[in-house]
Amino acid sequence: MNRTDENTEKAFEADPAQLEPAIEPTAASNGTPPPATEASANELTPGQHAFAPRQAEAVIASEGTADGNGDGDFTSTFASAPPVPGEFRLPLSKLAEWVYHPRAGSREKGEHFHALALTAAEPDDLRPLVVLDEVDGVYPIIDGRFLWHALKVTHAGNEDVEIRCVRYAGTEADAVVAVCDTALGTIEASSMEKAQALLNLQQVNGISQRAIAERYPRLTKDKVSNMLIAARMRQAYPMLFDILEEPDMAPISYGTTILTRQKELPPEAFQAMLELAEDIAANGERLKSSQALAALYPDGDAQASSDNKTVKPKPVVPLKSEDIFGHDDQPVAAYQRFSDDIDRISLPDVSDMSIEERQAAAEACIAVIRHHFGLDQHN
Known part of the structure; x- marks a missing residue:
């Protein structure tokens, strides 16, 4: 990790607001910025909640008319979203999925899809995306993904329809941090979406597992590790998730189980499992996570794997073990003696260590090695 990465991680840990550029507030909204989450994108305003009862009353009233048709313009009472400084319009064809969105490649319809689709009949009534x-001729959508899908359905065949947009005020790395904060702070986001947000954060911004756990106190180090494992498995083997009914709703245990089986199975057996998943997806089958695991890993293989575990030798316990201390006098490794002629240094897991902590751990281990070989006395 270079100095820039270190500074980014320190700022990430110290002050989240430093990495979350705000969108310019609108004059019409009294200083309140436009919605910045998928959840808020799918919430109806009080006026929209009142729309359905009003229209029901209109329908009942229309039943008493002479012709009984009651064909009125039932969308005319929606108020357009207020203008946003700096907004511009893009044709629908110029908008695209953002690769780092937690729901990328998965769920396209939220709970209020039908309400959004109704409003999307008049694109100017929607808030800006x-x-x-622009990247490769299209503009990735940071916020407003469900709106975009509603627009695509409502205006199918007319990709020239113009959509209100506003540019994100920061870099893509800034957006990854902001979206991750949103995902981790809302119950609307699923466990897999949160896991994907954390993986995006780590891969784009170079944030360590330790820094992630410190930023989000509700997540233990082990939970962060499992979430990242699940997200990496989905990234590496998307076909194993494509067979699920809702890939972005998969439990974290589904991803960690896949990693376990990858380690347990011979390479050819795991490859056969991937090919089976491709066949299932090609047939249009969609399964629950428990059904998918059963289909991909029959009981016979599971039993064989269990049998293999029983014959593994028990770990050898050292006769003597002394801690090796690193940064802030924290134990980072151990010098172990198994017999008169067998010594071993047990090295630490450095995946969640900072550069300074790794340097201190390395120097401590090297000092033990030099002492073992009697090199210090020659200094």
Whole structure:
């Protein structure tokens, strides 16, 4: 990790607001910025909640008319979202999925899809989508993904329809941090979506597992590790998730189980499992996570794997073990003696260590090795 990465991680831990650029507030909203989460994108305003009862009353009243048709313009009472400084319009064809969105490649319809689709009949009634700068001819959508899918359904066959947009005020790395904060702070986001947000944060911003756990106190180090494992498995083997009914709703245990089986199975057996998943997906089958695991890993294989575990030798316990202390006098490794002629240094897991902590741990281990070989006395 270079000095820039270190500074980014320190700022990440110290002050989340430093990495969360805000979208310019609107004059019409009294200083309140436009919605910046998928959850808020799917919430109806009080006026929209009142729309259905009003229309029901209109329908009942229309039943008493002479022709009984009651064909009125039932969308005319929606108020357009207020203008946003700096907003511009893009044709629907110029908008695209953001690769780092936690729901990328998965769920396209939220709970209020039908309400959104109704409003999407008049695109100007919708708030602007928040987009990044143009990439390969299209603008990735940071916020407003469900709105975008509603627009695509409502205006199918007319990709020239213009959509209100506003540019995100920061970099893509800033957006990854902000979206991750949103996902981790809302019950609307699923466990897999939160896991994907954490993986995006780690891969784009170079944030360590330790820094992630410190930023989000409700997540233990072990939970962060399991979430990242699940997200990496989905990234590495998407076909194993494509066979699920809702890939972005998969439990974290589904991803960690896949990693376990990858380690347990011979390479050819795991490859056969991947090919079976491709066949299931090609047939249009969609399974619950428990059904998918049963289909991909029959009981016979599971029993064989269990049998293999029983014959593994028990770990040898050292006769003597002394801690090796690193940064802040924390134990980071151990010098172990198994017999008169067998010594071993048990090295630490460095995945969640900072550069300074790794340097201190390395120097401590090297000092033990030099002492073992009697090199210090020659200094």
